[in-house]
Amino acid sequence: MAKPVILTVDDDPEVLQAISRDLRSHYGARFRIVRADSGQSAIDTVQQLKLRNEVVALFLVDQRMPQMSGVEFLEQALQIFPQAKRALLTAYADTDAAIRAINSTQIDYYLLKPWDPPEERLYPVLDDLLDDWLAAYRPPFEGIRVIGNRWSPQSHDMKDFLARNQIPYQWLDIELSEEAQKLADFAQCDRLSLPLVLFSDGSSLLQPSIPEVAEKIGLRTQAEKPFYDLIIVGGGPAGLAAAVYGASEGLRTVMLEREAPGGQAGTSSRIENYLGFPVGLSGGDLARRAVAQARRFGVEILSPQEVTGMRVQDPYRYITLSNGSEISCHALILGLGVSWRRLEVPGLDRLTGAGVYYGAAQTEAMTCQDEDVFIVGGANSAGQAAMYFSKYARHVTMLVRGESLTKSMSQYLIEQIEETPNITVQPDSSVIEAKGETSLEAIVLENVQTGAVETVPATSLFIFIGAVPRTEWLDGVVERDDRGFILTGSDLRRTGEAGLSHHPKGWTLDRDPYLLETNVPGVFAVGDVRHGSVKRVASGVGEGSICVQFVHQYLANVR
Template sequence: MMKPVIWTVDDDPGVLRAVERDLRRQYGDRYRVISADSGAAALEGVKQLKLRNEPVALFLVDQRMPRMSGVEFLEKAIELYPEAKRALLTAYADTDAAIRAINSVHIDHYLMKPWDPPEERLYGVVDDMLDDWQASYHPTFQGVRVIGNQWSPHSVEVRDFLGRNFVPHQWLNIEKDEAAKQLLSTTGADATSLPIVVFPDGSFMNNPPTAEVARKLGLKTKAEFPFYDLVVVGAGPAGLAAAVYGAADGLHTLLIEREAPGGQAGRSSRIENYLGFPMGLSGNDLARRAVAQARRFGAEILAPQEVKGVRVEGPARVLTLADGSEIGCRALLIATGIAFRKLDVPGLDRLSGSGVYYYAPMSDAFSYREGDIYIVGGANSAGQAALYFSKLARKVTMLVRGNGLSDSMSQYLENQIVATKNIEVKLNSSVLAVAGIDHCETITIQNNKTCATETVSASALLIYAGAVPRTDWLADIVERDAQGYLISGQHLMLEGRRPPGWTAERDPFYLETSVPGIFVAGDVRHRSAKGVTSGVGEGAMAVKLVHQYLGLL
């Protein structure tokens, strides 16, 4: 744990060395003693401490200093550290100024110079002030801090990016948190630069792209080797399972993910039907555990990194990444899952990220305490979100196009929703419009049977209205169906004939695409059973088929 700081400031070098020596001898095991020879230098140092979020326990400052007196320094320093204890070092002639400072900057004590012996004239006073400070001290957060606006799409994006990549961070809302306003002032930036990401070393970025944040944090985006046995594209449940089992089985395995591990499942607030977890677990927990397991077996993971294309060169499959680099492999598994389907609703695009969210970050639930939340969708992901947000919101209303939840939702989820008093389900309902000045304020709902409409106040609109595959980068490489899903195995065999261009003297394996050695698993596969459990199963099965394929080379 980081040691709290004791600041001592004096323009007399001899006095400064003496007080620093005495303080370190007595408190150096518990506190970090920092000294400065002027108020201006000390103030700059204090600002750097604030950016690094280091705690300050005590300011021990000489009163009579040129250009900035001790009281003037304290007036500025306590704006940054109002809870820190304050003491003045004074000569006899300065006692009146010290007494006035008790009222002006609320100093806790003043010490006469010289203080020898310190055991009698220094340590007792300092002990009392530090004990008082410790009584109300709460350890400061030591990770990344994000200063942002609740209604800023990019603020939400950065916050979600950090959370899904397992980066500890603190969210500071500029509209509600005094700490956010103070930290913003310390950076010297203004509100037009939001979001501002402040790193543990005290550096910060104004309105940064997530790729820049990733580079600063050292997230891995470049492969260690030019060639692998198995490359897995997509780190949802299927891809993570394949990385775990591939690496465990001795394959030199690389996993590439364009956003963050977990995929769509990583946004799930609670997965309750996953084998071995009777109390359920969140999608983020599942992803975190799987990433740790894959790394333990030796799998290499690049995230965030995007694959832009693939080509076949003899027995090798060569991937082109977004940064222009290339990686070769003997076998390739596509497990990119599916992306949310956008709705064509007036006002929705304008307010997306400002109270309107596709697959909402779970961290946003705390922003809507006592609010009215509307959720579009009737499948498991929508049901899980409704249950999660119902714990904080005043009311959650599900807008379902169909005649009931049973058509697309697991029975256990439907039972929980029916039993939750502040969840209402509106069947045969659609959203016609979204409105608001700078964030979602109202939505217009239509009953699809009667065509009746109503406009209601809405704190947020969360959309879980289906998804589509993101496979355009594979369009000229492997066979896809009309929706873009990758066709594999027996579905490639038309009237018993192998697919056009098939080069192997055998039929495609069950999860193999129209190109030998390129496999597919999970939701992106044509006619797959969508969901976490089936994705994990297919990811594991794909590794066994990869072994069979490699054994034939």
């Protein structure tokens, strides 16, 4: 944590040098001594201190300075650091002005020049002021600060990225926070350039890209080696489990995740049916524990990093990264997971990130304090989100196309929702339009049974309506079903005209594919992206774990 600052200002170089020397000798161990030779330069310094998230404990300022007197400086500086103690340095002739300033500018004390000896005429006074300041001092938040607009998609994306990657940050809304407005002014940032991201080292970025922030905060996005025993694409529960078991069994392993470790499960606010956690745990907690475990075994994790292509050149499998580079391996596990399916109705695409969100319950919940929230979906993810929002929102309405929740949601969640007074389940309901200019203002609902249509005011709509695999980059290499899910094991068998079973297209070995193996030997698929998988966290973890055994069997025959 940075030391609190004592800022001393004087236009006389000799006096400034002397006061700085005396302050540093007595207070340098506990405070950082900063000096300025004019009121304007001191204002600039104060603004930069605020941007760097440092705190001023004491202003010690000369009263008689050209262009800007000490009192005039303090009137401006106290708007930035109102809790700082303030003392004037004055010549004997200026004592009347100093006394008037005690009343007009609430100066805490004035000191006469010269202050020799400081042990008698300087330190006792400042000790009292600093002890009083320290008694009320609360250290500021030291992580990343994000200044943005609640209705800005770019601001939402930045918050979501930081939250899902377990990076502590403080959100400051430019519309609601006076401090946010001041910081934006100090950084010369207009509202069209938001979000403004302020880092703990004092640097800042205007409207940065996700990769820029990832690099700045030290997330690894580039591979250390050109070749690995095992590459895992996807950092959800299945991919993380494969990484832990692969590395723990001696395989040089790298895992690549497009967004954040944990995948879609990592966005879940509460998982209550995962074995070994009787009171449940959040998806973020599960991801954090798994990442720590994987790193302990030496897994190299690249995130955020997107894979854009794959090719085979026996005995190696190559993947292409978003920057065009390639890395290779003996065995490849595809744990890509799935993305939220988009709701194709008028207005939603335009307002996504500005009141319309896919997932993102944990990112946006605090901004929905005492508001009405609408959730589209009737499966477990929607139910978990509804329970989470009920802690913050005034009311949560679940919009469900079916007659009830019983066909798609676990019974424990149904019971919790029924017992929560500020959650309403509205069956037979479908969103057919979203309205609003720059942010969501209303949604149009249709009763799927009667056809009745109504428009209701809404500022926050969260959508949890099923899974879509993002496997287009595997075209022509890995076989998939008509929805894009990856085929493995017995699902790959083709039947010929005589009713005989044949090896899948592109298969080059005499044996049949292993249970989780694709049509490309040595390339496996696990978790939600696999055709026929059980869409549960525990099953994804199980598939990722046992897949490593098939990897070993494959490697034993190719090395």
